[in-house]
Amino acid sequence: MNFLEERIVKDGIITEGNVLKVDSFLNHQMDIQLFDQIGAEFKRRFEEKPINKILTIEASGIGIACVAAQHFKVPVVFAKKTQSINLEGEMYVAEVESFTHRCKNQVIVSQKFLSEDDHVLIIDDFLANGCALQGLIQIVQSAGATVEGIGIVIEKGFQAGGSIIRNLGYQLESLAIVDAMDEKTGTFVFREQKEK
Template identity: 50%
Template sequence: MKELEERIAQEGRIIDGRIIKVDGFLNHRIDTKLLNRMGKEFYRLFGDLGVTKILTAEASGIAVAVIAAQYFDVPVVFAKKAKSDNIEGGLYASEIYSYTYNRKVTFLVSKQWLGAEDRVLIIDDFLANGEALRGLIDIVDMAGAQLMGVGVAVEKGFQEGGKRLRERGINLQSLAIIEGVEDGKFRFRQA
């Protein structure tokens, strides 16, 4: 998505050669008009697949998923990172390693909100090593649901997550894929 690439090029920063910082428009302060256009693009890519639920991870994936969900006219379920007293019944749980927080995290989804009848689209803001997406895919599998695809706003193409998912035959669509940074400028994968 050219507009997203342009915003990353204009406002994004890279920290320590591995952290892509786009918090000015994607995951801290949110440009809702841009996210709205991203939601339309996800619908263009996945809208004919009969999606019944969108699944994402707490917290920064929620905004992208919710805006996209309005085009699919389906609910969003997000995997929580901590059990709260208001979660009733059984849980699907998948442990992942969070590179953002530098620790293990357990994704939790109530069995009440995801089941075998669902056709699930996973949407998230970032894909790097693929740990978060692995955990979400585990939850889809535990529910007996059908994974229809994975939509990602920004993929770090210089890390292995996207490659591994594509090798598994997963329908992965990333709106912007960063191949690397040269002389302080982002280099994007061309379609």
């Protein structure tokens, strides 16, 4: 097990309906030393890529992206989930359909902050069905920029998002892939990942 899998085993909670709760260290209370380890690991996995910008989505992706950005020494842009009155000028807008919630959401980035010169690392905390991620990829493409890679903290391997994104040819690195979890015993099965 790597440092993140160990932390999930220690502090992750499986609740009714196979929901994984990691709100004590990842997406409500945030362990910044862990974020720094996550950032260093993303840097190691995308060492070869000419990344000049990190793109994430509000809200819980922002903290991880900002701490990771210190390892890449690049700025972060975060996509907003609804039209905000404080955004001016032209926007890239991706409409994404949530299969789970049966609703449509807009993912929005100002055109000022993404251009065809950008080589983008997309970072988010969770990958399940991949809706938000598909919206972010769509936005990078609208800008004519390049998706150099995608860094995810926890992927739910038993949902479709990861396969879809890998099938599209992207370098998707998930630091922990949960292939199964058992609510009754509180145990996890992580996908084995080759050490690179």
